Amino acid sequence: MSTPVAISKKPCLCGYDSSSCGGGHMTSQLNNSSRKRKLQGASYFDDVLMEGMKNLSFDQIQREQELLHGVADDVDLDDNTIDDLLLELESHLHRMKKGTAYELAERQDPSYVSNREFHLAFLRSSHFEPKASAAKMITFFKYKQDLFGEDSLVRDITVQDLNQDDLSCLLDGNIQFSPFRDRSGRTIFAEFLGLRTKTTIRTVLRARLYMLANSVETMIDISKGSVIIGYLVEQYGGCWKEESCLWKLSLSDLTAFIYVTAIQ
Known part of the structure; x- marks a missing residue:
């Protein structure tokens, strides 16, 4: 994974307002080499996936691939x-x-x-x-x-816990649930980053936690889990060092967060 090199107070590459996200978040300006790599889109995430697989056994790789594509057998204990x-x-x-x-x-x-x-x-x-x-x-x-x-x-977290910024984040439409499930019965949760207005990491995380917590209604939801699709159009993660940032990816993250990338 690329390491950010120079720090500035310019608006974050991921679309967040670095001046008010909390925790001293600062924008990570990527160097030309890493920026070019990010612009390769889906191949970047393929690199992340392959890097994570290097330390896994064949059986572990098979299991992760099955989970990623929704074809893993249910565990019956x-x-x-x-x-x-x-x-x-x-x-x-x-x-x-x-x-x-x-x-x-x-x-x-x-x-x-x-x-x-x-x-x-x-x-x-x-x-x-x-x-x-x-x-x-x-x-x-x-x-x-x-x-x-x-x-x-x-x-439980309810809508009464949300402030106006949280509600605006939800109403922007950048966080949505699909009325359909994937092939293994998982609920589908999508984030359209191009629809996100200027906001803070904290606000996005509050809105996301509220939606995810209230999406689990049945034992099917609990046992199957969810797929989160991030549609990355004109938005690229630059806050790699932020502890709670969505863009800190590992192999285990990729089995839970499936990213569909696109370059306009």
């Missing part, structure tokens, strides 16, 4: 195995939670945090790997606290 995995997940959480937003949420409402279906959703999202699931839960509560405050930790 018996109740006893699921119970064992849930216990292992709780064990990992116990070791990881000290000083985290997860621990704070647990103190606020233990029943919300320890809900079986809630834990099972994270297990499914990590292919029933307890340690990875625990890490996801810790991260989920961290960003929930960062974006919506401590009082949101043990309740």
Whole structure:
């Protein structure tokens, strides 16, 4: 992945307002070489994908490809195995939670945090790997606290939690759900970056978290997951060092975020 070299206060290449995104975000001006590489469009993401695959076994590569294209078989586990995995997940959480937003949420409402279906959703999202699931839960509560405050930790995010900027981000139409599912039954969530008005990373993340959280309505949604398609037209990520930025890609990201790129 390209490394940004020079820093300036010009508007970010990804379309965000670097002066007000929070966390001291600064625009990353890419050098001529990396800029040319980005303009190659889809081939750039192919490079990212291939780089991530270098350290995987043949079986792991096969699994990731199946997930990417929606042809992977559903994992079917018996109740006893699921119970064992849930216990292992709780064990990992116990070791990881000290000083985290997860621990704070647990103190606020233990029943919300320890809900079986809630834990099972994270297990499914990590292919029933307890340690990875625990890490996801810790991260989920961290960003929930960062974006919506401590009082949101043990309740669902609703439209009442959104401010005017968040609502404008949604009404721009750059974040949409498809009425259809993909071949494996996953819901399809699309971002049209060319429709995005000048906004902040924080606003986009708040709007995205609200939409994703409210898209999970059935066990099918939980078990199948979602596909997120980013349609990149006249927008290219320049904020590679921003921790919460969409553009920090890895192989595991690409199995969850499928990017369709286009050059006008």
